Amino acid sequence: MGQFTADKIRNVAFIGHSGEGKTTLAEACLFTCKAIDRQGKVDDGSSTMDFDPEEISRKISISLSTAYVEYKGVKVNILDVPGFFDFEGEHVQAMSSSEGCLIVTSANGSLSVGTEKNLDYCKENGKPAMLFINQVDKENANPKATFDVIANKYGSYICPIQLPIMEGAKTVGIVDVLDNKAYMFNGGASDIPANLQGETKQAKDKLIEAVAETDEELMNKFFEGTEFTPEELTKGIKNAIIQGVIVPVLYGSALNNKGTEQLLDKTVAYMPQANEGKPAKGINDKNENVELKVEDGPVVAFCFKTIADPFVGRLSLMKVRRGTLKGGIELLNSTQDKKERIPGVFLLKGKKQEPCDQVTAGDICAIAKLQNTYTGDTLCDPSNYIKLDSLAFPKPCISLAVTSAKQGDEEKVFQNLYKLQDEDATFKVEKNVETSEMLLAGLGETHIDVLVKKLKNKFGCEAKLSDPTIAYRETIKKKAEAEGKHKKQSGGAGQFGVANIRFEPGAADGQFEFVDEVVGGAVPRQFIPAVEKGLREAIKKGVLAGYPMVNLKCTLFDGKYHPVDSKEVAFVSAAKLAYDEGCRNASPCILEPIYTACITVPESYMGDILGDMNKRRGRILGMEAKNGKQVITSEVPMSEMFKYATDLRSMTQGRGSFTMEFARYEEVPAGNVPKIIEEAKKRAEEKENR
Numbered sequence: 001m002g003q004f005t006a007d008k009i010r011n012v013a014f015i016g017h018s019g020e021g022k023t024t025l026a027e028a029c030l031f032t033c034k035a036i037d038r039q040g041k042v043d044d045g046s047s048t049m050d051f052d053p054e055e056i057s058r059k060i061s062i063s064l065s066t067a068y069v070e071y072k073g074v075k076v077n078i079l080d081v082p083g084f085f086d087f088e089g090e091h092v093q094a095m096s097s098s099e100g101c102l103i104v105t106s107a108n109g110s111l112s113v114g115t116e117k118n119l120d121y122c123k124e125n126g127k128p129a130m131l132f133i134n135q136v137d138k139e140n141a142n143p144k145a146t147f148d149v150i151a152n153k154y155g156s157y158i159c160p161i162q163l164p165i166m167e168g169a170k171t172v173g174i175v176d177v178l179d180n181k182a183y184m185f186n187g188g189a190s191d192i193p194a195n196l197q198g199e200t201k202q203a204k205d206k207l208i209e210a211v212a213e214t215d216e217e218l219m220n221k222f223f224e225g226t227e228f229t230p231e232e233l234t235k236g237i238k239n240a241i242i243q244g245v246i247v248p249v250l251y252g253s254a255l256n257n258k259g260t261e262q263l264l265d266k267t268v269a270y271m272p273q274a275n276e277g278k279p280a281k282g283i284n285d286k287n288e289n290v291e292l293k294v295e296d297g298p299v300v301a302f303c304f305k306t307i308a309d310p311f312v313g314r315l316s317l318m319k320v321r322r323g324t325l326k327g328g329i330e331l332l333n334s335t336q337d338k339k340e341r342i343p344g345v346f347l348l349k350g351k352k353q354e355p356c357d358q359v360t361a362g363d364i365c366a367i368a369k370l371q372n373t374y375t376g377d378t379l380c381d382p383s384n385y386i387k388l389d390s391l392a393f394p395k396p397c398i399s400l401a402v403t404s405a406k407q408g409d410e411e412k413v414f415q416n417l418y419k420l421q422d423e424d425a426t427f428k429v430e431k432n433v434e435t436s437e438m439l440l441a442g443l444g445e446t447h448i449d450v451l452v453k454k455l456k457n458k459f460g461c462e463a464k465l466s467d468p469t470i471a472y473r474e475t476i477k478k479k480a481e482a483e484g485k486h487k488k489q490s491g492g493a494g495q496f497g498v499a500n501i502r503f504e505p506g507a508a509d510g511q512f513e514f515v516d517e518v519v520g521g522a523v524p525r526q527f528i529p530a531v532e533k534g535l536r537e538a539i540k541k542g543v544l545a546g547y548p549m550v551n552l553k554c555t556l557f558d559g560k561y562h563p564v565d566s567k568e569v570a571f572v573s574a575a576k577l578a579y580d581e582g583c584r585n586a587s588p589c590i591l592e593p594i595y596t597a598c599i600t601v602p603e604s605y606m607g608d609i610l611g612d613m614n615k616r617r618g619r620i621l622g623m624e625a626k627n628g629k630q631v632i633t634s635e636v637p638m639s640e641m642f643k644y645a646t647d648l649r650s651m652t653q654g655r656g657s658f659t660m661e662f663a664r665y666e667e668v669p670a671g672n673v674p675k676i677i678e679e680a681k682k683r684a685e686e687k688e689n690r
Contacts, residue, residue, distance in 0.1 A: 004075040006275035006294050006362035010267055011077045011319075013098035015091065017114025018083035020106045021134040023049045023061055025254035025263075026080045032260045033069035035349060039257060048350035049080040053457045054450055062450055063423075064090040064305055066317065066364060067349040074268045077364045083114050085654050086444035088394050089426035090305075093375070095121075096391055097304045097319040097364060099277035101129040102267070103247070104254075107136045107171075109145035111153060113654040119154060119247065124627075126244045128272050132263060136164055136171040137185065137253045143171055147249060159210055159246040160203045161237070161266065162259075163196060174251050174259055177203045178233065185258045210246050211236035238270045274362025280321055282378065285385035292321050292388065294362040298381035299323030299331065302388050306375045308423045308458070314374075316367045317348070318359075321388070323381070325365065326358035334387040335377040340370050342379075375425055393425045396441035397658065398645040400448055401469065402429070403438065405462035414438065416459040420451060427451060434471040434548070445646050469683065470639050472676060473550045473591040473665050474542025479504040480586035481557075484578030486570045497570030499523065499531050500558035503582040507553050512539055515555040523559035523571070530568040531556050534575030543583045544590055544673070545680035550665070554579075590673055591665040593638040596621075599648065600631050601656040608651050616640035617669075635663055 014022040027047050031039040040046035045056035049065040061082040068077045079094045095101075101122055105115040115131075122129040131150070136143045143164040151158045165173040165182060173184035175196055181189045182196075192200055211233065212222035218236050221228060228236065240246045250266060252259020279291035280302065292300060300322040307315040318325065327344035345365045347354045359365040373379065376390035402417075404410040417429045417440070427442040440463075442448040452463045481502045488495040507513035514532045523531065539549040559574075597618070601609055603625075609632055610620060618636035625631075641660065648656045668676065 003358070003360055004363065005360060007273045008073060009075050009077065009274035009362045010100065010271045011079065011098040011274055011277075011362070011364060012267060012271055013079040013081050013094040013101045014104055015081045015094070015101050015114075015118045016083050016104040017106075017112040018060055020083065020104050020112065020114065021254045022083060022104045023047050023080050025102075025104055025132065025134060025252075025260070026067060026078045028254045028257045028260045029069055029076070029078060029264060030067055030349070032257065032264065033071050035067065035069045041255075048352075051351040052454075054453050058450075060084055062087055062090075063307075064093050065348075065350055068347060068364075069264075071264045072268055075363070076264070076267055079364075084446065085114075085649065086442070086447035086450075087426075088443055089424060092391050092393055093305045095125075095127065096302070097317075099128065099272040099274060100241070101127055102263075103129055103131045104134050105131065105146065105150075107133050107138065107141040107143040107146045107251070109142035109149065111146075111149045115150065116153070117655070119150075119157075122247070123154075123157065123244065126278075128241045128244065129247050130241070130266065130270065131158065131247050131249045132259075133164075133249060133251045134254050136251050137256060137258065140169075141171060142169075143251055150249075154247075156206070156210060157245075157247055159207055159248055161207060161248040162250045162262070163199060163203060164251050165193060165196065171251070171253075174262065175200055176262065177207060178237075183259070183262060185253075185256075207237070207246075208233070211240050214239045214243055214245055234269055238272075241270050242272050242276060280388050282386050282388035290386060292386065295322055296324075296361060297322045298384035299325055299329075299379075300381070300384075300386055300388070301325050301331075301379045303373050303375055303377045303379070304391070306373075306423045308419045313369050314422055316370050316373050318345075318365055318367060318379070320359050320361050320363050320365065322361050324358050324360050330382070331379040332382040332385065333373050333377050334380050334385055335390070336372050336374075338372040339382070340373055340379060342367060343369055374422055391425070394443060395659070396426065396428055396443060397660075398444060398448065398643065399439045399441040399468055400465045401437045401467065402440040402452075403464050403466075405464040409461050412459070412461045413455065413463050416455055416461055417451070417463075419459070420454060424451070432468070432471065435469040437469055439468055440465070443645070444649070445643070467642055471593060472545065472547040472668070474544055474547045474588055475549060475551045475591055476503060476505055476583055476586035476588050478587045480582045482578045482582030482585065484574035484576065484581070486573040486577060488570070489565075494562075494565035495567055495570040495573075496560075496562040496565040497527065497530075497567070497574040498560035499534075499556060499571060499574040499578050501531075501535075501575065501578040501582060502555040502557055503579070503586050504553050504555075505551050507551050511550055511552075512536065513553045515553065517555050517557040518559065522561075523556065524561055524566070527561065527566065527568060527571045528556065530571035531559075531575045534572035535579055537572070538576045538579040542588065542590075543580060544588050545677045546684065547590065547680070549583065550591070552583075590668045590676055592668045594635050594663045594666050595638055595641065595660045596663045597634050597636050597641065597644075597658055597660050598631055599634070599656060599658040600626070600629050601648075601652050602628075603630050605652045605656065606630055606632070609648075609656070612647070612651060616644075637666075 030036045081094045103118045163175040164171045182192045212219045275294040279293045301318045301320045303316045305317040378388045404413045483500050485498045542549045618634045621633045
């Protein structure tokens, strides 16, 4: 393959709702450009981009994949992005390495959540985009209604450069508004049908007006009534897209490869060149902020994705930001401050690897077996230090306890989970120090389920998931006194110790406080530390369900000893006996962790969210309008929020999001206590039987 300069490269992310046909459209582009011999299908597991066993079995994309085509002297790098919301991290990676987006939506007469979210993203972030209304030849398809519902929400931002040709309820072709031609699905170009000529002119006038607003010279021509030349119109449309003024709309059928060639024409003509995107931000060796354009110079490459492969090791997907990347050179990983030797570079078509000599600025490639490079790292010329900003991934919002399904495989499970973290930075594996459970935290239940399946498929080990144990606490609500008496006689030297202790809430540090009020030597000084030691050991388990005791003030005020039999161990035991009796008589209660939840939803879902939060024992603290949405702040028990990520997605059709932060502990309602005690006993029995 020949080398392409940045002006001959288009990096385009295919984005949109899950199931709208992004992967199928990528396949159609590859087949149209003869990059593959036959057009594969997602449904039968033969597509180029969905090659992971989990993708094939689920018939959805779960990982970002890349491929390229050569079309009319231009290289188009396609980044196929999963549409399922659990894989939002893949969207972040694709946005970092593409200059433009193609939003793919189905011609079903509605505005899907994924289309809405991606249009909002492109508008808010100034990301150049085109919209492809797919599946126009499907039964009951309604491309016109689909356009209307999107245009009603986004106004002049949505701008048709094609129109569907309908025969009854069936789409039989498309009109190109710009070149005044009709392209029939069963043949070549022809004249525009008479019934569409007025609509075509209207659409072209609208387009010309939008284009005129982007350039003063064109605006003057527009007001003078002078017609734009084809070159002026093409340049004007491209500028309008890059400036985020318009999103051109195209139509077609990816599955039947209709409209694909016209889509490629528009991609080459209107999508930003690799050197027309926003500069990458970072710092230099003096810790100064810098902006890096795509250009010649000392090499800089950014690792935007890592693939964990059990056979070849890590595979690093790179966007070359400056200079030329080739095998055999040594670069500095400025993020990790370690040197990397580049063994060789290759291009990807799905899982197929094609070796190449070198890759120039603006292009995308892959490198295998880098030792110290991970997602978000920068590789640069050692003599010209630069470190680009890393990627900002969404934070995990659901956690499940994870263990090995097979005894003895624990180390294998967790080692391979950490390997999967190389390719997916949106999940975390961490130990809860209080419950000693290993927690797997991700962006949704499907996300976590896919990770567990990947463990089995890639590394041959099985993990088991369960709801995590909540880190409850116990405390007391009133004052009580108790005597702990330890007496043991077994032939030789005995053990004897008595400790009279007052238990009450109100530890100075909120956890535990020990006070010595012994007078007259009732407990000799050398044994008082043993009493404290016994209490510190005892508070690790509360008297109701075995959760740690907090906010406990313990005052040793009396006791007894034996000059021969009293030993440290006797007073440790006496303290524990006093603790058990005293706390049981001091109105013990269970405390639960309360979190502050900030829930962001469109206003139309407010009633559902507030009602649901009330059912979860949540308290609404306030509501605030922000960026066209409502942010609801509430306090809610952790025990009620395990599956909230899934429930919120269901209540809002994926339009809601939330964050949570620990606030404090509060007493559990009396009605919930028996269940908590029962579950704690059950876990303790299971632990003993292991």
